[in-house]
Amino acid sequence: MARESDYGVNDFGLKIATVNGTGSASANGLLLQALFRMGIPVSGKNVFPSNIQGLPTWYEVRVNKDGYTARSPDFQLGVAMNPESYARDIEEVVSGGWILYDNSRELDDEFRRDDVTFLGIPLADMCVEHFQGSRIRILMKNITYVGALVALLDIDMDVVKGMLQEKFASKQHLMDANFNAIELGQTYALEHFDCPLPIRLEAMDKTKDCVMVTGNAAAALGCVYAGATVGAWYPITPATSVMDGFTEYCRRFRVDPDTGKNNFCILQAEDELAAAGMVIGAGWMGARAFSPTAGPGISLMSEFIGLAYYAEIPCVFFNIQRTGPSTGMPTRTQQGDLMLCAYASHGDTKHIVLFPADPKECFEFSVQAFDLAERFQTPTFVVSDLDIGMNDWMIPRLEWDDSFVPDRGKILDADELEKIETFYRYLDLDGDHIAARTLPGVHSKGSYFTRGSGHDKYGRYTEDSDAYVEVMDRLLAKVDSAADHVPAPEIFETDGGKSVGIISVGGCHWAVLEARDALATEGIEIDYLRIRGFPFNQAVEQFLEDHSTVIVIEQNRDEQLKNLILLETSCAREKLQSVRYYGGQPLSKGHVIEGVTPFLTRERAEVLQ
Amino acid sequence: MARESDYGVNDFGLKIATVNGTGSASANGLLLQALFRMGIPVSGKNVFPSNIQGLPTWYEVRVNKDGYTARSPDFQLGVAMNPESYARDIEEVVSGGWILYDNSRELDDEFRRDDVTFLGIPLADMCVEHFQGSRIRILMKNITYVGALVALLDIDMDVVKGMLQEKFASKQHLMDANFNAIELGQTYALEHFDCPLPIRLEAMDKTKDCVMVTGNAAAALGCVYAGATVGAWYPITPATSVMDGFTEYCRRFRVDPDTGKNNFCILQAEDELAAAGMVIGAGWMGARAFSPTAGPGISLMSEFIGLAYYAEIPCVFFNIQRTGPSTGMPTRTQQGDLMLCAYASHGDTKHIVLFPADPKECFEFSVQAFDLAERFQTPTFVVSDLDIGMNDWMIPRLEWDDSFVPDRGKILDADELEKIETFYRYLDLDGDHIAARTLPGVHSKGSYFTRGSGHDKYGRYTEDSDAYVEVMDRLLAKVDSAADHVPAPEIFETDGGKSVGIISVGGCHWAVLEARDALATEGIEIDYLRIRGFPFNQAVEQFLEDHSTVIVIEQNRDEQLKNLILLETSCAREKLQSVRYYGGQPLSKGHVIEGVTPFLTRERAEVLQ
């Protein structure tokens, strides 16, 4: 049984249990949108099965006036629409909470709890009575529970109606049905229950500079803004919506108005190997090209990634991580591919990796990834995850500087080529470890032979030890030099230097932030650094040096981030402590507090100085 | 120009430069074999291009009465048969050495050196005179230089003739030609030069308990002895000869005498992905199955390796490493896939890896790999390299204990299944982290569903956090527990505990041993541990603890072994120093001494205690 917990106005969690494929997603979206439009910070997490229709699915809504958006497993209100999962859904509500359910069929005694309030509404019966046709009845049942929530939570009905009007502007009969259903639910709740509940809403103004979007949509838009023209992919959850988004935005913004033709080319490849090959081919030609995928895709692309590394071809890969290994849990989140992305492929390799923490960074890092890939002429990864990529996130409005000029790196144009004596592809002329490249078709002096086999700095085939080593050493230095160019870590430091620090990455951020605040209110102040890029920026090294205990928080079993720190910084192992959660849900404050506490008690005296 | 160097009777190096595809390989083999049969420790390293015919190729022979077999770049004698590579070949001979060349065409002045003795023999002319047909003339030219070496080095002519008799027993005309050529060369040398040279041979009895073989042949034989029945592969240098060997030995020892049918099945797959799938399918059925490949193959197999890890299917992969990344230098050696093999695939994974140092261990570890794979129900890698795999090595004669019983791990047979109530595939009943498996077709109670997607300990599909985590935690513990079962490290300790230790792996061994002896004669004594298995045995941890400086010597750019030690032991980073050579040649004493010296001078006082 779930434990009791704090809650209040604009501060609670609610979990809606339905069956997938029944249209609940749009009802839940409506709900979340209404809250957002009321100016209240809100977040929504979709927990869905790896199938298409008929299995239990959940939507978790967190309302938090202070703006905390991390997942919270404390649900004050359960909307239990799926008898299949009653047992679990009812148990999950905290003591003192409420359970809204469909009492068209009576609730089995085994599900009863004394410490929560059951709010039964005969949803199915009402829908049978008021709507015709089984499909519409199923859909309207969802809208009806939203109607009940309007009453129970005091949602602004005008906002809801406004949204329905926008949505169904051209479909009067659907608008009518939705209005009807909303009001049915509202009326029933008002008549039968004490509305609103103590957990309820009050309009605020905390969302006006914000938007609500998924990380994958934002990443897709980032690719458009970065000037990517070639996208190659093979469908895979949870990366598919990156390409869906790119397709949609390209169709809107990238079709030549005169000819109706596309200023882009999206190739649905036959598999991930082919997708990687396409991206590399396009990168070789000078296009900004990318492929979104997940762990299994990266495994399959490994050989090609090594080619791009060694032949120095810019290309961008998005890894929207899901729970591994193997097929794993494709609809659950994890950070299990950190090491893989850093070192993918056989032989000595190392790659640039960016770690966004939310859709805002998905957008920004997308753009930056193409710059880095071209500047350093090497595969660059944007490593996101299912939680960031597929869930709705409230983020500050995105901005774009119209003076932005993409960093194409060293590319010799026809004029430059005309002037030089001979072009050598892998010759570093200015000591920055980067050799100029040329693009095919530009000038015959720029021609060279690209290969994944041994080559010297002139670009010639070689089996000579020294010539081979010389190129390999430059490659290492080159990628390492990207450390100063990847996004610098975000650092949260308390006033005085503290001895304990936390390091984390990606979507862990929000739970860590919340936990850190919570600890601070108990007088425990901790410094915190969030890694945003690999190879690690010097600031990471500094942070490690400045703290005697550093707790690394991440979402995988094998301490992959901690391992990267061990390998790539000079930090002593004794300093590093590990907190891991890898059950497939987004990280929550509780995980963090529970995880760090054992290390704090030891260090507490010091911490509090 | 090469530096002068020590040499003497039964102690020198010779390098033969020819053109590949001209039959020099068999002439060189003849030479090496003769030396071996004279009882003199010898080793041969083939340096060949990644093509089939017409490019420079070299064969390095090291004769060492003390039994050192590591590559040595000091060549007292050069046999320069390829004008294409004269410049390099002549330069490589040490000052005071000799160069045997074909003076049918006069040597260009630019190649002359004052500090070496040129021994010209008109080989081409002699062969034109004595043999008919261009093919036979080309072949006999090689035999003729061997004849000259017989005189120059004092090779036992009876031994040579005996070998030719064995080899050409059924081909009289070839035997005659060979005898002829040998004698031509010998006679010419005796007549024109002061024979033998100061570098010469004297029969010994140091090889009688030894054999001469390549690592790949030995590994192949190991697979036969381990009882492997299914081999699946895709050709790739330098792994191809593993399957060539397996095929040959199976044809000899595994054909059912009654039916003429094969007690094995070798599948030439369409690529490495398919080869991995086949091995996994066969392993699922209970066959001992393996696939030999090289780095690119492991990259391509990555997805499947994760499946085998997560679904717990025994399978054995041989990675005969070559120089990476990408296609790299396919005919050069390296240890560039250590990290990859330890952690291959996306998500949290870890694998058992064995590291043989010579063909003897290739044989033994092959057998052990199948035991480990079945005992721990997980992919197991034997990580060798081109040098070990394809070169001729002198090793102690292999032994086999006929009482050997393969360790099949926990497999429930029909009787056991008959007795139990219900079988659950992933349930650990005795706390050793290993769950019993069943084989298809044995008993209906043993049926279960194998999958790479989320599953609980009962083998059921799951998307539940706790159920997923429980299995993942067991997997980690399971593979870690293999640390006590992989081959223990080989440790060479000096009498008193020394503060400096070396850790190395695989084929580095021989150069390290030789360097260590050399240092010892200068009074510098160093302890040495050679890693033979991963996860690391407790003895590795102990060695690290016992030494204040540990120098890790390996053949890759990125300190991969050192990194594995950092990740998988509790050793402090400051202790670890790195010596790397990754130019594609086998490691030599010089690399080691040069590499460790900087650390020794610092520690020297201490070292000498």
Next chain:
Amino acid sequence: MSYIKKPAARHPKLKVNSLGLTVRDYEGSMSTLCAGCGHDSVTAALVQTFFELDVEPHRLAKLSGIGCSSKTPAYFVSEAHGFNSVHGRMPSVAAGANAAHRDLLYVGISGDGDSLSIGLGQFCHAIRRNVNMLYVLENNGVYGLTKGQFSASADIGSTSKGGMANEQGPIDPVNTALSLGATFVARSFSGDKDQLVPILKAGLSHSGFAFVDVISPCVTFNDHQGSTKSYAHTRSHMHEVIETDFVPLRTEITTEYSEGSVQGITMHDGSVVKLHKVADEYDPTDRRAVLDYLAEVGSRGEIATGLLYLEEAGADMHGFENTVDGPLVEIPFADLCPGSKVLEEVQKEWW
């Protein structure tokens, strides 16, 4: 046979087969596919096939890749051994399994994405190797599990749910299989169990790679108007080229085969496949003629169905490899390990 779990007490009226099992014993766990998904009908046909052919559940190995279709092995014969492998690579797993244990029955279930996109190479090479298995491709023209993208079998002009028309030519698995020398090629429809079951039976008896392309509509993403793999389209465009009867070995064969329209082919295991031909001149053993006939039917926009081609004589993978008759996994270690004497001998050759 002694190792079959005792069937639980059953409704007394349920028919039992010669193993004493009822059709329930051939079912699997509850399907999690969409209500109405074609794949569930294929599952039902498989259940009936295994039941009627008296297949010992634990002697059946069922394999798949990844996809909605690839989930179905979980939904039939719970007591068979199942392997849900990785996307597109099931053929190699099946080949390896079969190499190790040739005495089990192998059934592979795949989808059009699984077999014709990511898995095309493995699919073709399994055909070339003639791996002895029943291979069912549940073909719906889309990637169901990833929500409806066109697959490589989508026909030109077929529209997606959003209304976009596919322009690239399809890879027709039947044509591909025939071109590559497949020894058993059939096409059927998940909505036609009467046609499908005898084909599956024949496929299971075939000694070699028995390929069955089953049009299996995706009700969620590809069953709308404009789709050429919908129930409606398939029903109205199906053209049964040949009608199949399967007469298992144990049934006494009494029927005489009339000349002309019925052709009887004896399978390796002694069963007989009787083919009632729609057109007299159709010869299901003449590969080229079959290809031509199918091309003609196809050019009319019709979908030829039935057991289209059958060749019982060719060697399977074990034939090519000359493997022993029994399963490799049952050979005792003593017969595999040459022992110390041989090791000594071998080493004499090592100089």
Next chain:
Amino acid sequence: MSYIKKPAARHPKLKVNSLGLTVRDYEGSMSTLCAGCGHDSVTAALVQTFFELDVEPHRLAKLSGIGCSSKTPAYFVSEAHGFNSVHGRMPSVAAGANAAHRDLLYVGISGDGDSLSIGLGQFCHAIRRNVNMLYVLENNGVYGLTKGQFSASADIGSTSKGGMANEQGPIDPVNTALSLGATFVARSFSGDKDQLVPILKAGLSHSGFAFVDVISPCVTFNDHQGSTKSYAHTRSHMHEVIETDFVPLRTEITTEYSEGSVQGITMHDGSVVKLHKVADEYDPTDRRAVLDYLAEVGSRGEIATGLLYLEEAGADMHGFENTVDGPLVEIPFADLCPGSKVLEEVQKEWW
């Protein structure tokens, strides 16, 4: 054109093409293949093709996988851009390159191992996508670079150097390409430059995937008696179905095409391919008829050669994707980035 390097001083007698380049300017670095390798003859034919078609070297992109065959791009047109990628995966690299820059000429060189074993899936999908490129498969029935294992194109009964006979049926790339809807399919022989050069020219002009299977003997591992891809066997079993003339755009077309045995096909770029047919009834634009004819020729143990099938109308990859006419790489950033205004607009939809 202004960006072609000035040709070095040449022997005055060497013929120059319209760019002022001699055939030498189309050569590459020295071959490192075995003396006599068929692949070197293909290289020579390519050199002649590019020279005679006045190809601007730097506007040519030459790609390959891994293998002896895949090394050959290094041996022609040094001033073209070359990409020796990974084994079996060149088609995807070519597709991506072409997607980015459709205005270059693409030639892909592959081997039978590269295209029919590891690369079969990519090969088939490049055909399906109709990637605009000349794709030359240097077919020797073996893996040359890894020393002579049978490849998937090895014929039944063909023996290895050691004498072992191959038993598995071959994957015939011509048949496969035709079955998959390839728009240009030819087969030739490295030993027959006269036949090969016009085919290569036509392939280069074809707008779509121009597939040329070239029997290219491996003298080291597959040129012995018993091999069906040897010089001797190919010479004696070659059957030229069709003779090709290629008339480039700039040449005035004066010939009249007689009915019957000569068929003229105008290519997308205005060049004309003239096909002199051996058999009057052979129609190189009727896919099914071609397949049947080839099957018949093949059943006699003969190898049909020539430009076997040609279809100039179909859309290529860019047609399917509706890409702009010019290269994507040349679109200015300003036209690609929607800018801040649009970003504001888009975000209004984000609730």
